[in-house]
Amino acid sequence: MGLLGKWIESLDYQFEILPTCTRHKSPRSTCQRCFDVCKEAAISIDHNIPIISPKKCIECGKCMAACPVQAIAGIFPKRTVVNNTLVMTSADFPTVKELLLLYKNGVRGIISENPERLEDGKEVIDLANSMLEQLGEEPFTVSTDPFEKAEKVYSRRELFSVWHQESQSLMKQAVPAKWRFNHTQLDLAKYYPDFQFATLSVDTKKCTLCKTCEFLCEKNCLTISETGFTINAQSCSACQLCVDSCPEQAIIIEEKVSQVFDVHYPIYQKICPVCGQPYATLREDDQKCVACTKQEGFLSPVYI
Template sequence: MGLFDRWMESLDYEFQILKTCSRYQSPFSSCTKCLDSCEMNAIVLKDGKPIIQPNQCTECGDCIAECPVQAVEGFYPKRRIIEHVFIAEEKPPSIKEMLGYYQTGVTSVYFHNKELSEEWKRFLKEINSKLAQLNEEALMIQFELQKQEEKMTRREVFSFWKKGAATTVRQMAPAKWRFNHQNLELAHYFKEYQFKEIELDESKCTLCKACEMLCRKNCFHFSETELTISAKTCTGCMLCADICQEKAITITDNIQRASTRIHHLYQKKCSSCHAAFTSASHVEEECVRCKKMKQYGSFLG
């Protein structure tokens, strides 16, 4: 390891949750991906927002991989790689992480022991199922290695995830190296596919546009005549579904060819107040205001 690498690894840093976290964007967010991934329970909610407790954090990096909006800052964990072979350790990486490695040429996993753990068996079954859906070959398993083993440094991991990046120095901040979180998005590696499906219940949608305003992946776009939904960049933060008061949006895991759904918007005249309004449903006859008034009036008695 060179002097520069030793200096970089000696920098004082702590993992932290950035303000791009969906729970910082809206109090309606229900995302708990970082909490669920932390085996040390180092991440807790304070006033509804996640914070990392440094005294309990082991800097394993699992939360970085699991965060759907890349809002966890810190060093990504080291992985042992020999050419195109991933060296299996006690615990498997995340599915998202391995899919990223796969697209950069890592197509085999080496095991020291032919008796695989149940956790690794489940992992291989799931990753190969997803690779099949992506029309890719399954990960190969190896029990022998021909080349000398080497361990990727933090600097090399950065380069691995972002080839052709500017110099590492330009990614520096005072007393801290900031990992390039944005390159953990699978949309960068599987450009023809989407990993989520976004469904809209047109009969419930009120065209409030909250989904468009808060979606950081730009999955929603409103025009005067159409609502366009593209799930290609969706990472499943669920914020659009959480903030929708009408529960008109549903997000599900579904690997498929990337596509765009167009929902036509209709110009209508309210049957109650006779005012003009726009609706996502061609059978809607009342504007949102009149429907709400009837709904709350019925509720109040």
């Protein structure tokens, strides 16, 4: 294939699932949000790994919006926005996440001449407006008024400016597709730094401080030091990987909007009287280390 052929081929693209997918990171992951939202059945799960079928995928972007860790790479479909208003020209209604991102980029209204189209999206709009209220923002306005895009008369200087902008846009489209991938823009936490969209807590009666959750969390929401177990959920996207991977099932995640706050659990450093080794625990009244406690439990009559 010549250089021109390779260049043209690079302009095309297919959605792909990256190694940052929680199912790639741990066989315990149960996340299947991309699978659940794909109406084309283009995503299957084989040996715990999600796979996208290029033949079935219509590149609607629903899986990209649904993925909590932005692990589906591609080019998110463009929306028609005029005068800070989202113009619904198709039946493909945006997701709640997409509406919140559009709002952060200045969109304040939603309009469609087809009332049925807005009625189909009513649940999504209501949920988005409910979240906006919790974020201290005004809700979207919704209208079915006829929409006419007004023609504009350009001066000569403005005309050259428009041509310049259009040529820049054309050049952006003429670069390899992977350079234009925008899946990382779908992280809500980056746009609302004073809020968190999930609340994490730890059952201190179960946690053994094994650090599995801390190791697997790429958002760095969980930090275990010698003195404490600290949770900062501002960047948490509720991917559930820490919940699925915790051997003691000690982590709880609740998806809800709230102002950012840290949770801190003190850690106690002790010496085990059985094995004589130092150990850390979240329970002030613990008398033995985890290993000795579990060994004793295994040998007790309850387990025989």
